[in-house]
Amino acid sequence: MPATIFVLNGPNLNLLGKRQPEIYGAETLEDVERRCRAGLPEGVDLRLLQSNHEGQLIDWIHEARDAAAGIVINPGAFTHTSIAILDALNAYDGPVIEVHISNVHKRESFRHHSYVSLRADGVIAGLGIEGYEAAVRRIAGLVAGT
Ligand code: CA2
Numbered sequence: 763m764p765a766t767i768f769v770l771n772g773p774n775l776n777l778l779g780k781r782q783p784e785i786y787g788a789e790t791l792e793d794v795e796r797r798c799r800a801g802l803p804e805g806v807d808l809r810l811l812q813s814n815h816e817g818q819l820i821d822w823i824h825e826a827r828d829a830a831a832g833i834v835i836n837p838g839a840f841t842h843t844s845i846a847i848l849d850a851l852n853a854y855d856g857p858v859i860e861v862h863i864s865n866v867h868k869r870e871s872f873r874h875h876s877y878v879s880l881r882a883d884g885v886i887a888g889l890g891i892e893g894y895e896a897a898v899r900r901i902a903g904l905v906a907g908t
Contacts, residue, residue, distance in 0.1 A: 764807040765831035765905045767898055769798060770822055771812035772838030778863075778891075786863050787890050794891050798898040803906045806831070808898060816840055816847065823850040832857040832901035834894060841866075841876045848877040857904055859897035862887040 771791060779790035795810040802808065809830075813819050819837065826833055833854060840847050841862070851858055858881055865888030866873040879885050884900060886893040 764805050766829060767806065767808040767901050767905070768822060768826045768830040768833045768835075769795070769808055769810040769894065769898065770819055770833060770835040770837075771810070772819060772836060772840045773814040775836060775838055776812050776814070789891050794894050797891065797895050801895060801899050801902070803902055803908065806902045806905055816844060820846055820850045823847070823854055826856070827854055830856060831905045832859070834859050834861055834897040834901060835878065835882075836861045836863065836894075837878050841878050842872055843877070845877055848881055851878065851881040857884075857901050858882050859884040859886065859900060861885075861893040861897050863890055863893060864888060 775791060778786055779788055779793065791810065791812055798808055811822055823833065833856065835858065837844065837847055860876065860878045860882035867887065884897065886897055889896065
C-alpha cells in the first residue's frame, strides 16, 4: 500500500484559477494536483481535497490519523480563525506543512496570525502554487526516507 499524503484545501480555494488571478495566479486546483503528482517518488501517493466547510476539513484531518503519512494544508481563511482545525491537527501525529499561495504577511494584519502555525512543522507563504509542490516534496522525502 502506498503512503498517502493528504493535501487539504479550505474555503474558496475551489475558485483558484477562476477569480483574482492577480493574488492567487491563473492555475487551478487540478493544476496543483498534477504538479504535485509529477514529483512523487515511487510508493508515495496523494489525495487532494477541498471543502468550504470547517467540519469537513476536521473530518478529513481525523481520517488522516489512520490514512495519511503527512498533511499539507492550506486552510484558507480558517487559518486565522479556527481553533477547531488546530485542535484536530494536534491530534494528528505525522508531519504537517501549512501552505499559503499569497504572502499573508504582506497583506491585511488579520492575515498575519495563524492558529495552524502553532502545530505546523513548516510554513510556506508567497510562493504561489509552487508552495504546494515544495511541501509535498518535503513530506514525500520524509516518508520515503530520502
Ligand atoms: O494565500 C493563501 O493561500 C490564503 O490561504 C488564501 C485564503 C486567504 O483567506 C488566506 O488569508 C490566505 C483565501 C482563499 C481564497 O481563494 C481564492 C482563490 C481564487 C479566487 C478567489 C478566492
